[in-house]
Amino acid sequence: MVVTTGSDGITPRDGWSSRTAFILAAVGSAVGLGNLVRFPAEAGANGGGAFVLFYIFCIVLIGLPVLLSETLIGRHGQSSATESVRRMAAESKASRYWEGLAGLGVISAFMILAFYCVIGGWVLYYIGVFVGDLFTSGVTGGALAGMSAEDISAIFPALLENGLLMTVLDLVFVVITVYFVARGVSGGIEIAAVWLMPAFFILLLGITIYGAFGGAFSETLTYLFTVDFTKLTPDVMLAAVGQAFFSLSLGVAGMITYGSYVGRDVNLAGTSAIIAFADTSVALVAGLCIFPIVFAAGLSSEGGLGLMFDTLPHAFQSMPAGSVIGLAFFIMVGFAALTSSVALMEVPTSWAMEKFKTRRMPTAIAIATLAGLLGVASAYSMNALSGFHPLGFIPLFEGLGIMDTLDSVTAKLFMPIGAILTAVFVGWIADKRLINGENGLDGGLHKLWLFLVRWLCPVVLTLIVLFGIFG
Template sequence: MVVTTASDGTTPRDGWSSRSAFVLAAVGAAVGLGNLVRFPAEAANNGGGAFVLFYVACIVLIGLPVLLSETLIGRHGQASAVESMKRLAAESNASKWWGGIAGLGVAAAFMILAFYCVIGGWVLYYIGLFAADIVQSGISGGALTGMSAEDIKAIFPDLLNNGFTMSVLDVAFVVITVMFVARGVSGGIEKASVWLMPAFFMLLLGITIYGAFTGAFSEAVGYLFTFDASKLTGPVMLAAVGQAFFSLSLGVAGMMTYGSYVGRDVNLAKTSATIAFADTSVALIAGLCIFPIVLAAGLSSDGGLGLMFDTLPHAFQSMPFGTLIGLAFFVMVGFAALTSSISLMEVPTAWAIDKFGLRRAPTAISIAVAAAVLGILSAYSFNALSGFHPLGFIPLFEGEGIFSALDSVTAKLFMPIGALLVSIFVGWIAERRLIDNENGLSGGLHRFWLFLVRWLCPLALTGILIVGIFPSLLPA
């Protein structure tokens, strides 16, 4: 265990045991359903290779600078996201109200945690479904033996209509998450990351290799990476910017919080680049993992949750060892969802510990209970509470239930606003000497990073924010 200290030299804190532990934890926080489902579909539907190339450029020019900005704030402050921001602002002779930026991220992390654990519960349900199929029918045949296409198509809608089952699954996923967070950074969060992320990568590569030999691999490569510059329109480029931003889990104070546990001997620039590279690699490999299976079955490759919980189970039915591959796939997704939910829960937990001087375990449990309650309400928004629209009085959120409202508020407002203000703070407000001591850059690279943080990142994030609020501005 590494013990870090706050910037004022006081308050010993638990920290990562090594740079690799931090990288695995940060990658685990970033890698989630957006990498596994949303990116491949976005690439396939928006110009293939042209979208991918522009997406990678956005990761380098927008995502990575903001990622480094968030981690350096946390590492400098050596405290929760809010307290770290306040300390850097105070040392820069700026208003303490800049801490509210991180406060917005803390609120976003909690709200996302609430509905994300509902999705985690869905993953648990499918893990159980495929495990039961193995017990009943073995591993050699296709998945979901004896079920018709209509039966498979009805699995997910039937689950969404069952609020009680989803609530139980949501609580189960919250309990699994809090078991790691309550044990601290080195004793819980790090151990989860060190074990789960390598297992995740092994499963991802294994299923990708399986798809290369049994699925439509060459067709998937062409589908995803054929370069069609004519499709790289303004809306497509903005979609790539948004995907790059959301795939790194920026704007939720997670990287600030994880950065606060990093020792002074770690080069944040190199480490942030490693995190961004790993996250991008997962997104690219995920397309080569999923689409050969989907295309070989002759199914639609439309993105969204339907691809994971409707299309893929159907595809696994017709494949050799489909039950085993299906189980491995959803276990892999479960690992990614768990490492993400752990980081989301750690953000408000760290904030409450610093704010109120509480002990970790009771604090984490309290956050978990609150998230479970809000998650249960989100689960029932698909059925019994489907007519309840908590923000219906706001045109932007009209007709949205609790689940979708939480998603929309965080994705359209809290996350882009938080990341935008972080860029402005680091680029224009924070004392240059303090920033230079933390970012691990020098010379031309430092000047280039500062230009990106000051100019390009705010412009891009403003675009994401405006389009999120006024989607009608995008041409049809």
């Protein structure tokens, strides 16, 4: 275990045991449902290789500079997200109110955590479905034997109608998450990352290899990587920028928080590049994992949660060893969801510990309890509370239930605004001597990064906000 010092420079503070542990934890934070479902579907539908190239361009010029900015704030402050920003602002003789950018991220992380655990509960349910199916169908047969296409399509809607079941599943997922967060950085969060992320990669590669030999792999390669620049419209390009931004989990103070546990010997620029590369690679491989199975079954490639919870179960039914592959797939998704929820819970937990001077375990339990209650409301917003629209008086959120409101507020407003403020703070407000000592860059690369953070990132992220509001 690496013990760093807190913001006072004296108090011992838990930290990552190694650079590898930090990378795995950060990748686990970033890799989620967006990588596994949304990106490959967006790529295939919007120009294939052209979209992929533009997405990588956005990762390098938008995502990576903001990622490095967040981690360097955290590593310099060695404290919670808000306190780390406050400390850097104080040393730069700037207003302490800049800590509000991290405060916005803390709120975003909590709101996302609440409904993300509901989705995690859905994954647990499908793991249970395929565990039971494995005993029914056997190892070699297709999944969900004896069920009609209509029966399979009815599984997910039936789950959404069952508020009590979703509540139980949500709370189970919250309990699993808080177990790791309450045990601390090296004793819990790191253990989850070090064990679950390698297991995730093994399952992802295993299913991809299976699809390469047993699915429509050549059709998938054509779908994902044929370059068609005619489909790369301004709207599609802005969507690619947004996907690159959200894929790295920026704007939720997560990387500030995780960066605060990093030792001074770690080169943040190189480490951030590895994190961005790993996250992008997962998104690309996810397409090679999912679509050979989908295309072999003659099913739609349309993205979203329907692809995961409706289309893929149909595909598993028609393939050899479908029960095993289906179970492995949802376990893989569960690992990705858990590492992301752990990161989301750590952000408000770290903030509350610093703010109220409380111990980790009771603080994590308190945060988990509040998130669980909001998650229950989110679960019931799809059935008993479907007619309740908390921000319906605002045109942007008109007709949205609790869960969709939480998603929309964070994705369209809080996250990109928080990232804009981060870029402005690091690029224009923070003392450049502090920045130069933290980012691990020199010469031309440092000048390029500073230009991107000062000019390109704020402008493009502002366009994302405007597109989210008016698009």
